[in-house]
Amino acid sequence: MRTDTKKSLSPLIFALASGVLALVFLLAFKGWIANGADIFLSLAQAGLAWCI
Secondary structure, eight states: OOOOOOOOOOOOHHHHHHHHHHHHHHHHHHHHHHHHHHHHHHHHHHHHHHHO
16 A cells, blocks of 8 residues: 655755855855945944934
8 A cells, every 4th residue: 555655855955955045145144244334334324314
């Protein structure tokens, strides 16, 4: 007798998805390191603009 089991994701697909996600996070982190001070200053200026 055969029973239907749920198909799980292939380990190769899981590894590929994990690699793509890690690359996206790495690029976002690299961008934050390169432009973090400018991002922070623009957010601070925008916050001060709301107080006026």
